[in-house]
Every structure is written in C-alpha cells, then in structure tokens.
Amino acid sequence: MAKTHVTMKVNGAEVEGLVEPRTLLVHFIRENLQMTGTHIGCETTHCGACTVDIDGMSVKSCTMFAVQAEGSDITTVEGMANADGTLSALQEGFRMMHGLQCGFCTPGMIVRAHRLLKENPSPSEPEIRMGISGNICRCTGYQNIVKAIQYAAAKINGVEFQEAAE
Amino acid sequence: MNDLTPTREQRTAALEGMGCKRKRVEDIRFTQGKGNYVDDVKLPGMLHGDFVRSPHPHARVKKIDDSEALKVPGVLAVITAETLKTVNLAWMPTLAGDVQMVLADGKVLFQNQEVAFVVATDRYAADDGINAVIVEYEPLAPLVDPFKAMDANAPVLREDLVGKMSGAHGPRKHDNHIFEWTVGDKELTDAAFNKAEVKIKEMISYHRTHPSPLETCQCVCSFDKIKGELTIYGTFQAPHVIRTVVALIAKLPEHKIHVIAPDIGGGFGNKVGAYPGYICAAVASIVTGKPVKWVEDRIENLTATSFARDYHMTTEIAATKEGKVTGLRVHVLADHGAFDACADPSKWPAGFFNIVTGSYDFPTAHLAVDGVYTNKAPGGVAYRCSFRVTEAAYCIERAMDILAQKLNMDPAELRLKNFIKPEQFPYHSALGWEYDSGDYHTAMRKMMETTGYAALRKEQAEKRAAFARGETREIMGLGVSFFTEIVGAGPSKNCDILGIAMFDSCEIRMHPTGAGIARMGTKSQGQGHETTWAQIIATEIGIPADNIMVEEGNTDTAPYGLGTYGSRSTPVAGAAIAMAARKIKAKAQMIAAYKLEVHEDDLEFDIDGFRVKGLPERFMSMKDICWAAYNSVPPGMEPGLEAVSYYDPPNMTYPFGAYLCVMDIDVDTGVYKVRRFYALDDCGTRINPMIIEGQVHGGLTEAFAIAMGQEIRYDDVGNVVTGSFMDFFMPTAVETPHWETDFTVTPSPHHPIGAKGVGESPNVGGVPAFSNAVNDAFSFLGSTHIQMPHDFWRNWKAAKDLGAVA
Numbered sequence: 001m002a003k004t005h006v007t008m009k010v011n012g013a014e015v016e017g018l019v020e021p022r023t024l025l026v027h028f029i030r031e032n033l034q035m036t037g038t039h040i041g042c043e044t045t046h047c048g049a050c051t052v053d054i055d056g057m058s059v060k061s062c063t064m065f066a067v068q069a070e071g072s073d074i075t076t077v078e079g080m081a082n083a084d085g086t087l088s089a090l091q092e093g094f095r096m097m098h099g100l101q102c103g104f105c106t107p108g109m110i111v112r113a114h115r116l117l118k119e120n121p122s123p124s125e126p127e128i129r130m131g132i133s134g135n136i137c138r139c140t141g142y143q144n145i146v147k148a149i150q151y152a153a154a155k156i157n158g159v160e161f162q163e164a165a166e
Numbered sequence: 167m168n169d170l171t172p173t174r175e176q177r178t179a180a181l182e183g184m185g186c187k188r189k190r191v192e193d194i195r196f197t198q199g200k201g202n203y204v205d206d207v208k209l210p211g212m213l214h215g216d217f218v219r220s221p222h223p224h225a226r227v228k229k230i231d232d233s234e235a236l237k238v239p240g241v242l243a244v245i246t247a248e249t250l251k252t253v254n255l256a257w258m259p260t261l262a263g264d265v266q267m268v269l270a271d272g273k274v275l276f277q278n279q280e281v282a283f284v285v286a287t288d289r290y291a292a293d294d295g296i297n298a299v300i301v302e303y304e305p306l307a308p309l310v311d312p313f314k315a316m317d318a319n320a321p322v323l324r325e326d327l328v329g330k331m332s333g334a335h336g337p338r339k340h341d342n343h344i345f346e347w348t349v350g351d352k353e354l355t356d357a358a359f360n361k362a363e364v365k366i367k368e369m370i371s372y373h374r375t376h377p378s379p380l381e382t383c384q385c386v387c388s389f390d391k392i393k394g395e396l397t398i399y400g401t402f403q404a405p406h407v408i409r410t411v412v413a414l415i416a417k418l419p420e421h422k423i424h425v426i427a428p429d430i431g432g433g434f435g436n437k438v439g440a441y442p443g444y445i446c447a448a449v450a451s452i453v454t455g456k457p458v459k460w461v462e463d464r465i466e467n468l469t470a471t472s473f474a475r476d477y478h479m480t481t482e483i484a485a486t487k488e489g490k491v492t493g494l495r496v497h498v499l500a501d502h503g504a505f506d507a508c509a510d511p512s513k514w515p516a517g518f519f520n521i522v523t524g525s526y527d528f529p530t531a532h533l534a535v536d537g538v539y540t541n542k543a544p545g546g547v548a549y550r551c552s553f554r555v556t557e558a559a560y561c562i563e564r565a566m567d568i569l570a571q572k573l574n575m576d577p578a579e580l581r582l583k584n585f586i587k588p589e590q591f592p593y594h595s596a597l598g599w600e601y602d603s604g605d606y607h608t609a610m611r612k613m614m615e616t617t618g619y620a621a622l623r624k625e626q627a628e629k630r631a632a633f634a635r636g637e638t639r640e641i642m643g644l645g646v647s648f649f650t651e652i653v654g655a656g657p658s659k660n661c662d663i664l665g666i667a668m669f670d671s672c673e674i675r676m677h678p679t680g681a682g683i684a685r686m687g688t689k690s691q692g693q694g695h696e697t698t699w700a701q702i703i704a705t706e707i708g709i710p711a712d713n714i715m716v717e718e719g720n721t722d723t724a725p726y727g728l729g730t731y732g733s734r735s736t737p738v739a740g741a742a743i744a745m746a747a748r749k750i751k752a753k754a755q756m757i758a759a760y761k762l763e764v765h766e767d768d769l770e771f772d773i774d775g776f777r778v779k780g781l782p783e784r785f786m787s788m789k790d791i792c793w794a795a796y797n798s799v800p801p802g803m804e805p806g807l808e809a810v811s812y813y814d815p816p817n818m819t820y821p822f823g824a825y826l827c828v829m830d831i832d833v834d835t836g837v838y839k840v841r842r843f844y845a846l847d848d849c850g851t852r853i854n855p856m857i858i859e860g861q862v863h864g865g866l867t868e869a870f871a872i873a874m875g876q877e878i879r880y881d882d883v884g885n886v887v888t889g890s891f892m893d894f895f896m897p898t899a900v901e902t903p904h905w906e907t908d909f910t911v912t913p914s915p916h917h918p919i920g921a922k923g924v925g926e927s928p929n930v931g932g933v934p935a936f937s938n939a940v941n942d943a944f945s946f947l948g949s950t951h952i953q954m955p956h957d958f959w960r961n962w963k964a965a966k967d968l969g970a971v972a
Contacts, residue, residue, distance in 0.1 A: 001239075001290075020290065027289075036206035037199015039431070041380045042464040046891035049380055077199035091197035095189055098860045102692025103196030104380045104431030110197060129899040136891070138380045138432050139692045141863030142899040 006070050010035070011079030019066045025059075026050045028066035029076060037077040037107045041136070048135030051108035052076050058115045058134070077107030080114060089155040090114055090148070099148030101139035109135045113149045122153055177773045182712065183705030184919065187856035190697045191712075192690075201429040204384045207399045209457040212386065213242065215450050216292040216460070217443070218282040218299045219470065220274035223310070223541040223884025224321065225303040227270050230282055235298040240291025242454055244299060245283040245446055247271040249453075255445055257326075258415055261438075261663060262515065263334025264344070264506035265326070266544055268442045274303070275323055275504035276543050277886050278469040283446035285454060289461070308541045308884035309342065312478065312501035315538035316340040323504060323539045334506075335515040335537075344506050344537035349520045349597050355532035358493030362484030366569050368951045372557045372933075374476035374501065374542070374878040376894065377549040379691070381431025382467040387447040388457035395422040396448060402427040402719075403437040403689055404729025407663055409721045411440050414664070416448065427719035433691035434868070435547040438509040438731050441471050468894055469886045472509075472545030473878050476501040477519075477557040481565045489573050491584050494531040494596070496522055496561060500546070502537050508546030509731070510553045511661040511668060517553025518652045518818075520597035524562035525606050525650040525822060526584040531596040541884045550868055550929040552653040552732040559649040563934030567646070567941060568950055577646045577938070578619060582610055585648075592915075599652060601820045602914050609846055609910050610648055613824035616908060617844045619644075622828060630946050639834050641947075641970075645827035645939025649931035653923040654737025654819040663728060669814045670739035671725035672746040674703065676807040678796040680789030681713040684746075687727010688739040689718045693925060694857045695735065699743055701853055702919065706747035707754065708774035708788040725810055733821070733923035736853070737914070742813035744918035749809035753795070757807075758786045760800040819914045819922035823847040825931045829939040833970045836962030838940070840870070840903035845931070848910045850922035862928045863905050869932025871897050873940075875957040895957070944968060 003018040010033060017032040029038050029052070041049035043062050050062040053075040082088050090110050093099065100106040109132060116123065116131040123131060128149050129142070137145060147163060154161035172180070182188045195201055218230075232244035247269040250256040257265045270281040284295035307321045314320055322328060322341040331338050335345035359365060385400035396418055402408045405427040413420035430437065447460040462471060477498050484493035500516060502508065510517040516535040523531050548554070566584075570577040585606040586593045593601040613619070626642045633641060658667035676682040684699055700714035718724060727739060751771065758776040759766035762784055769776040775791070778784035786794075795807035828842040845862055852858055875895035879888045888894045913920025933954075940956040941949070947968040952960070965971045 022290065030205075031208075031288075034208070035199070036203075037201075039203070039381070040205065041382075041431075042891050044464065044890050044892065046896065047380060047464075077197075081198055087194075087197060094197050095193040098190070098856050100190075100193060100196055101694065101860060101864060102380070102430065102432040103192065103201045104203065104692075106196050107199045129902075133898040133900045136380065136896050136898060138378070138434070138868070138896075139864045140860060141867035141905060142902050143863050143905055144860060146899065 004067050006066055008069050008071060009073045011075055021065065021067055023066045024062055025064045025066045025069050026061035029061060035076055035078050039104055039107060041104065046136065048112060049105050049108045051111045051135060053111055053115055058112045075111065077111055080110055089152040093148035093151035097144045097147040097151050099140060099145040105135060105137045109137065109145060113152070117153055117156060121157060174773060181704040181708065181710050181774060183701050184853050186701060186854065188697055188701055188711060188854055190694050192694060192696050203381060203429050203431055204386060204399050204401050205461050207386045207428065209386060209388055212457040212459055213285050213287060213454060214289040214292045215283050215285045215447050215458050216289065216296055217280045218284065218296050218301065219278040220270065220281050221277065222274055222303050222305050223277045223308040224306040225274050226306060227272055227274060227281065228302040228304055231300040232282065234300065235284060235295045238291065238294045238298050240287040241284060241295035243285040243450065244295065245269065245285065245450060250449060253449060255415065255449060258440065258445055260505060260507040261512070262506040262508040262510060263512065266505035266507055268445045273325065276541050277884055278466065280442045280470065283450060285450045285458060310540060310880050310882055310884050312499055312538050312540050315342040315540055323541060342539045344502055344539060345515045347515045347535045348533065350532035351530055352532045354530040355493050355495055358530050359482065359484045359495060362492055363487040364485045364572060365482060366565065366572050367482045368565065368568050370479045370481050370561055370564050370951060371953050372475045372477045372479065372560050373954055374473050375549060375872050375876050376468050376473050376878050377434035377436035377547060378468060378894065379432030379434050379436050382462045382464060383437060383441055383443065383471050384461040385444050385447050386457055386459045387451040389448065389451040391455055395424065397424040398448065399426045399428060400444060401430050401437045403433045403691060403731050405689055405719055405721050406687060406726050407729060408440060410664065410666065425721040427689050430689065430691040434550045435474060435509065435731055436472055437691065438547060439472060439507060464891065465889045468878065469889050470543050472507065472547045473503065473543050474545065474547050474549030475557060479557065479561045481561055483565055483569050485569060489575050489580050489583050491526055491528055494523055494528045496533045498535040500535055500537040501540050501542065502546050503540055503542035503544040505544035506537060507544035509548060511655055512663055514553060517548065517555065519554040519558045521555055521599060521650065521652045522558040522562050523595050523597055524559065525586060525648050527586045528596045533597060542880060548732055550865055551926045552651060552655065555651055556930045556933060559930045560934045560937065563647045563649065564937060564951065567938050571945055571950060576623065578610065578614060581646070581648050582607060600817060601650065602817050602916055603912050604650065604820060604822055605910065605912050606648065606822060609822065609824045609848055612908065612910060613826055613844060613846050617826050619826065639832055641831050641833060641943045643829045643831065643939040643943025645829065645935040645937065645942060647825040647931050647935035647938060650820055650822045651927055651930050652818045652820055653733035653926065654815055655732050655734050656818055657816060658814045666728070667814060668728045669812050670727040670742050671810065671812045672739060672742040673725045673810045674746045674750055674808060676750060676792045676795065678793050680709060680792045682709065683715045683717060684743065685724045686716065686718045686739055687725050688730045688735045690730060693730065693735065698854045698857060702740060702743045703747050706744055707751050733926045736921045736923045737819040737917060738813060738815055740921050741815060741918045742811045745813055746809045746811035749811065750807055753807060754788060754791045756803065757791050757794050757799055761794055761798065762786055816916050819850065819917060821847065821849045821922040821924060821927050823927055823931045825935040827935040827939040829943060831940065831943050831961055833965035836958040836960065836965065838961060842906070843903050844906045844908065845928060846908040846910065847924055847927050848912050849924035849927065850911065850913045850917065851920035852909070852911065853921060858924050859907050861925045862907050865926060865928025866905050866932045867897060867902050869929045870903060870936060871895055873933045873936035873954055873956060875955045877955050
C-alpha cells in the first residue's frame with residue numbers, strides 16, 4: 001500500500017515517518033516512534049489505555065489514523081515527567097496513593113488526568129470520576145486513582161492534600 | 167549511645183518490612199510509561215501472526231483455500247491443522263486432561279475458533295491475509311444449552327471422543343459428557359434430608375463471564391535454528407509451567423526453552439493456560455526462521471481465550487426449624503465449552519468446589535459435578551479466585567439467604583448460629599478439607615457493629631412499609647456475605663499440575679555490601695511482588711527492603727515455581743521467601759558468632775543484626791555480616807550468603823471475611839444504587855496494608871461487575887453476543903461504588919509468617935454480597951432467587967414479574 005509522509009510534534013520533538021493511510025496513530029507512536037508507553041487494550045475506543053493528548057484534547061489513539069494527526073502537537077506518557085526528570089505531581093500522586101497495580105491503564109489514565117486538571121484545576125470527586133470515565137482500570141477499583149488525582153490537584157494548586165475519610 | 171543513635175523504632179522503620187505501607191517500586195517505571203510488556207518486545211526481523219476464525223459455532227470445515235492469501239503483499243505463510251500435523255501439534259493437551267484443537271481439524275466447535283494462522287511482515291498485512299483466506303464450511307446443529315447436552319438426540323460435538331466411555335476423570339455417561347465428580351457421604355446426607363424439619367432447594371446459576379485483563383494474551387516466539395533454542399516472551403502467570411508444557415508437547419529439551427514473562431498487564435486467571443496463539447507463533451517461528459509475535463485483540467480475548475464460571479448449581483439445605491443446618495446437597499452442571507481447558511490442579515476436575523460447605527458446621531454434605539461439552543469457547547479459568555471457589559461461595563451464601571428467608575430469620579443471625587466455632591479449628595469439613603484457622607463470629611459481629619446493621623434493617627422495614635403505602639418506588643436490600651476461601655495450592659499430597667507438585671520457590675543471594683536479589687517462581691501481574699517480597703526479607707533478615715531487588719518471570723534465572731494464580735503467591739511463595747531468608751539468617755548468625763567471638767547460642771537477632779545477649783554494645787549488623795560472608799567466614803564454612811527454598815505447604819490457607827452491601831433499586835427502571843459497601847477481610851498476617859487495600863478495592867470492583875452485568879452470553883444458535891467492551895460490562899469510575907475496608911487478623915498456624923493470601927477474597931465474597939442485596943431487596947415481594955447478573959433490565963423484569971410494576 002502506498003505510504004504517506006507525516007510530520008508532527010511528539011513530546012516537544014518534531015518527528016516524521018512514512019505510514020499507510022490506514023495506520024493507526026497508536027501504531028505509529030508505538031512501532032515507528034518506538035514509544036511503547038502508550039498501550040492498546042481494546043482497539044474500539046472503550047478502554048482508554050491508548051489515550052494521548054493532541055492539541056490540548058484527550059484522544060484515544062487507537063481510533064485515529066496517523067495521517068489525521070499531521071501537524072499536530074502530541075503529548076504521551078513519556079512526556080509527562082517534570083522537565084528535570086522527576087515525577088510530575090500526577091505521577092507522584094499515583095504512586096503515593098497506590099493508584100495503579102498492573103500499570104497497563106496507567107499511561108492513558110495519567111495523560112487523561114493531566115488534561116482533566118488543565119480543564120478543571122480543582123475537580124470534585126464526581127467530576128474526577130466522570131472525567132476519567134473514558135479510561136478503564138481492571139485492578140484498582142478507581143478509588144485510589146481518584147485520590148491520586150486529588151493529591152496532584154492539591155500539589156499543583158499549592159494546598160495541603162487531605163485524604164477524605166473512609 | 168548518643169542522640170544520633172537511631173531508636174529501635176527508627177531502625178525498624180528504616181527496613182520498611184512487614185506491616186509497612188511501603189510505596190511500590192514498580193510504580194517508578196509504570197507511571198512513566200517505561201514498563202516492558204510483551205507487545206513492547208520488538209526483535210529484529212520480527213513477523214506478526216493472526217488468526218482466521220470461524221463464524222460458525224459448529225460446522226465441518228470442508229476446505230481451506232489459502233492461494234489468494236499467499237499472494238497478498240507481506241504474507242509469508244498460512245498455517246493450518248494440516249501444517250501442524252507434520253509436527254504433531256494439531257491438537258494440544260489441556261491442563262484438565264483433555265485435548266484441544268490448536269487449529270480446526272476437520273470441524274469447528276465454537277464461534278471464533280482458530281482455523282488458520284496467517285504470518286506476515288506486519289499486523290496490517292496479516293489482517294489482509296486473513297481476509298483473503300477462503301474457508302468452506304458445512305454448518306452443523308449447534309448445542310448451546312448445557313441442560314440439553316446429554317439429551318439422547320443432542321448433536322455429538324467431540325467426534326474424537328466418540329466411543330471413549332472414560333475420560334481423564336473417570337466414566338463418561340454420554341458423548342457430550344466430560345466427567346462426574348462426587349464428594350461426600352451420600353447415604354448420610356440423604357438421611358439428613360429425609361428427617362429434616364426444614365428444607366430449601368434452588369437452582370442457582372453462576373453465569374459465564376471472562377477475566378478480561380486490560381492487556382490481552384500475547385507472545386513473541388523466536389526459534390534459533392543454529393542453537394536449537396526457543397525463546398518465548400509471553401503473558402504468562404506461570405512461566406515455568408509453560409516451559410514444561412512446551413518441552414512435553416514440542417519435544418524440545420527443556421533447557422533449550424527460554425520463557426520470559428515480562429511486565430504483565432493484569433491476569434485474573436486469563437493468563438494461566440496455554441492457548442493456540444502460543445503454539446502457532448512458535449511453529450511459525452520454526453517454519454519461517456524469524457521471530458513471530460501474536461497479539462490477540464479484545465474481541466478474540468473475550469470470545470476465544472478462556473472463560474470463567476458457567477456453573478449451574480442445584481442446591482439443597484436441610485435444617486432444624488430453629489435454623490441449625492443439618493445437611494447440604496449440591497449438584498452442579500458445569501458448562502465447559504468445546505474442550506475441557508479448565509485451569510485446575512490436575513486431580514481436581516471441579517477445582518476446590520468442595521469448599522461449598524463454606525463457613526458453616528454442616529454435619530454432612532454431598533456434592534456431584536457433571537461437566538459437559540457445548541459449542542462455546544473452552545476454558546473454565548479461575549477469574550480472580552482459587553479454583554471454583556467463587557462458584558462455591560456464591561452457591562452457599564445465596565442458599566443461606568434463601569434458608570433465612572424460609573425460616574423468617576435474619577440472614578446474619580442464621581450465619582452466626584451455624585458458624586464453625588473458634589475452638590473447632592483445625593476443622594474437618596464434611597467434604598474433606600481441614601480448615602486451618604478462623605474466628606468467624608468476631609469478624610461478623612465487627613461487620614454488624616461497624617455498619618450499624620440493626621439500624622439498616624430497621625430502615626429497610628420502614629422503607630418496605632412506605633413502598634406498600636405507595637409513598638416510594640424504591641426498594642432497599644442488604645446483602646450479607648460471609649465467605650471462607652481455600653487458597654495456596656498447594657500441598658503435594660493433593661495438588662499437582664501435569665504431575666508437578668504445586669510447591670513454590672525463592673532464591674536469595676546477598677551481595678557483599680548488604681544488598682541482594684531475590685528470585686522467585688511466582689509472577690506478578692500487578693500484585694506488587696517486587697515491593698512486598700522485599701518486605702518479608704527485610705523483616706526476616708534485617709536488610710532494608712530498598713536494598714533487595716526482586717526478580718520474577720525468567721525461567722533461566724528464577725527457581726522453578728508454579729506461578730501466580732489462586733491467591734497462591736503469599737501462602738506458598740511467601741513461605742518460601744521466609745524459609746530462604748531464615749537459612750540466610752542462620753548462616754549470618756554463625757558468621758556473627760565467629761566475628762564477635764561468642765557461641766552462636768549467645769546471640770539474639772535484634773531488628774537489623776545480631777547482638778550478644780546481655781551485652782547490648784556487642785552488635786554486628788546484617789550489612790556487616792554480608793561483607794564478612796565474603797572475606798572472613800569461620801574455618802570450614804563456605805563463603806557467600808545465599809539460600810534457596812522450595813516450599814511444599816503442609817495445608818491450604820483459609821482466608822475469610824464479612825461483607826455487607828446496601829443497595830437501593832428503583833422498581834420502575836431497575837436502576838440500582840450501591841449506597842454502601844463494607845468489606846472486612848481476614849487474610850492472616852498483613853504484609854503491606856496499602857497493597858491489601860488495593861487488592862480488595864480491585865477484587866470488589868470485579869465482583870461488582872460480575873454480579874451486576876458482566877456476562878459472556880450466547881444467543882440460541884451459538885453466536886456470542888458480548889464480544890466487545892460495548893456489550894461486556896466493564897465498570898468505569900462512574901458506576902463503581904465507594905469501598906469501605908476493614909480487617910481482623912487470624913494468622914495461619916502453619917505458615918511461617920502467618921499470611922493467608924488476599925487477592926481473590928473480595929471477588930469471592932463480593933459477588934454473593936451484591937447478589938444477596940438484590941435478592942434481599944426483592945424478597946418481600948415474594949421472590950426467593952433471581953439469577954445474576956442483576957443489570958437494570960433484569961431488575962426491572964424481576965419487579966414486573968413480581969407484580970410491582972404494571
């Protein structure tokens with residue numbers, strides 16, 4: 001199949017590649033760019049493991065062609081850490097609040113939570129739950145993911161994190 | 167001593183040992199997208215394989231034409247059963263003693279069965295190849311209903327077994343019959359029923375579902391023709407078992423098979439068995455001389471790669487009119503699909519379903535399980551439970567509620583009346599198990615007090631009265647569940663897989679500077695072994711957990727182990743760790759005695775080193791002992807500090823718990839709201855409370871999913887109708903309830919550190935709690951049992967059938 005040249009910015013770096021028109025964005029990221037932090041869980045847009053941030057929106061990269069991302073600015077989980085390489089508030093929150101177990105949903109979950117906190121810097125618990133409802137986690141039961149996002153929100157907002165009582 | 171000398175508390179805290187909420191070491195890489203999962207493995211020249219699958223549930227395969235497929239750019243080979251026959255791999259043995267087609271051999275027996283394997287340069291080309299393979303089928307009558315499997319005129323599914331009136335587990339009664347398994351004293355049990363004052367009987371179904379970890383099953387196989395070695399990267403919960411199975415069926419020397427299970431994205435039982443994809447990828451690598459990757463998609467995972475449950479349990483309890491149980495009789499019709507591919511210890515065709523007497527002192531019981539073939543996917547894996555234990559717990563917990571209803575007794579009171587008493591442990595159950603320990607009354611009463619159970623019952627009575635007066639359309643249910651699990655398979659006297667006893671292992675090697683590595687026969691799929699195993703070692707030998715690296719999953723370096731499933735890691739491997747650590751400690755004591763110039767009996771272990779009794783300043787830290795082990799051991803002693811333990815547990819462990827679900831249901835819509843869910847777990851000694859809580863949250867969420875909607879459903883002609891996350895209920899953060907967790911601690915008396923395992927308890931105890939809540943809500947309208955899953959539609963239907971909705 002004839003290939004198309006694509007260029008885009010991923011985690012701040014200009015990248016390019018040759019793809020078939022049908023190549024999914026997630027495969028371009030994982031196979032061509034060899035950034036394997038973005039995962040594939042369902043290929044039908046339900047699970048959110050493949051979530052990346054594209055031009056300021058959370059997008060499931062398993063249901064978008066690489067050619068559709070031409071010229072866009074993409075952030076994946078590999079671009080989530082602080083500039084100095086330390087864990088971001090969200091990454092730290094997931095660790096401190098035990099917001100992950102097998103780690104397979106975690107990249108998509110963190111990328112989604114990152115955008116959620118940009119959209120709503122101080123979300124309530126129901127807002128967090130609704131905000132991550134496009135991302136499925138099979139291990140944690142979400143409760144500690146909610147806490148992880150609350151932890152990050154508090155840290156970003158410079159306030160003390162207070163764990164809700166059981 | 168001065169101000170800078172750390173206190174005992176500080177020294178203990180610095181170890182981050184058992185009981186500490188140690189943060190996970192795995193999270194550093196996982197939160198940065200630096201995990202290494204199977205699909206991340208990319209080898210030079212790697213090809214991709216994918217399956218042509220059957221659209222029919224039951225059909226003859228007349229012809230497979232691959233001529234067009236082989237013309238597709240990028241397609242290199244199409245493998246069929248005929249290809250596999252040349253290497254004697256068209257069929258493979260299952261863990262349950264049956265055989266299973268790797269690729270359709272003359273016939274297909276379930277929808278989406280593997281028919282041909284297309285190998286191509288990338289996954290897109292493989293897909294093009296699949297579309298170009300032309301398969302000619304002759305459809306046959308499908309058998310979907312397990313209750314019709316043994317009818318005289320039922321279509322015969324397994325033509326390979328026709329005339330074989332005996333299988334791996336004894337006589338077969340019909341061509342579609344797999345086994346009958348009976349346990350208990352039938353005569354005594356029948357007698358108890360004959361003189362019973364009160365009896366209940368109900369057919370309780372536990373529907374077919376699927377573990378569905380977020381990462382599907384996958385592998386990369388690479389055969390090195392020069393060395394004659396096969397390397398397999400795979401999503402394996404039991405890597406060593408996979409190596410042995412491959413050695414046995416592919417006739418390769420076992421030392422030339424390298425199995426590597428890297429990071430695994432959840433397992434829940436799905437990744438225990440061997441699947442056609444693994445065999446086909448290995449054969450394809452041998453045929454093409456290149457590495458071959460196989461990654462199933464979600465539809466394939468849900469519809470072809472194993473299933474769980476599908477038990478139909480006719481349950482009877484005999485009791486006195488005061489509510490004392492006198493007998494239990496259960497018959498199970500087990501739908502195993504097209505091949506018996508249950509992942510149970512080899513001698514246990516229905517797993518440990520004979521734990522079905524639960525937490526209650528039944529003087530007698532009898533159990534019979536009939537396994538049958540149908541035109542459905544093979545499997546029967548333990549979806550976050552020890553083998554068939556969740557089916558058993560659901561069966562008895564639902565039945566106890568039905569008995570309570572019949573006796574007009576509170577279900578919590580009925581349970582308290584019939585619990586095995588603390589002084590009865592070790593307790594010998596009527597169906598053959600020896601329960602190691604328990605204190606059920608304390609756990610139940612703590613649950614009732616913490617939740618305000620009596621007040622909730624009062625509120626329910628008021629709401630029922632208001633409903634009767636027409637003031638509300640909402641009904642309220644309290645779901646009580648008290649489960650006893652049996653985990654930690656298992657003792658060699660009763661557990662093996664393909665003849666290999668179900669021990670587990672640990673090898674610890676301490677380095678000169680006071681750090682070390684522990685290698686294990688288990689394999690974490692999210693349980694956090696890299697964190698918790700180090701905590702056990704930290705407490706046992708006094709080296710900080712941060713200085714212990716835990717490594718699992720590489721069969722070349724790890725000691726042989728039976729893997730991680732059935733909550734066996736902590737009961738079996740956790741014990742092996744403690745035993746290996748104690749060997750290290752014993753040698754360390756000899757070294758310390760030599761260095762401190764005292765007899766070793768004059769030393770006592772003190773947090774992080776050895777101290778001379780009565781002389782507190784004469785102390786040698788474990789860190790210093792590690793160094794000494796490499797330069798100044800006592801004369802005659804070998805240098806070095808390492809140990810291996812293979813632990814064969816003397817008994818299973820028996821975790822238990824008391825759960826309560828409070829649910830409100832709108833009868834006009836069937837919409838439910840889980841108002842409250844309380845889970846008290848007793849898993850014995852607690853290694854990392856943070857991880858235990860996480861395991862309980864996750865297990866409860868899976869229980870919630872299963873009880874309230876998660877089902878693999880077939881239509882009446884054998885089409886699977888729940889093949890994607892659109893139809894297969896996968897709760898999001900919005901639907902998932904808030905969890906309240908609690909605990910009691912009753913250590914296992916036979917386990918070196920008293921731990922019992924917890925990962926599966928919440929699934930085992932959670933499902934009956936949800937289902938009992940729904941059933942309890944509807945009970946006052948006249949129902950005794952409503953089958954799971956309790957989705958909105960079924961709740962509405964129940965309300966309608968009971969006359970609560972016009």
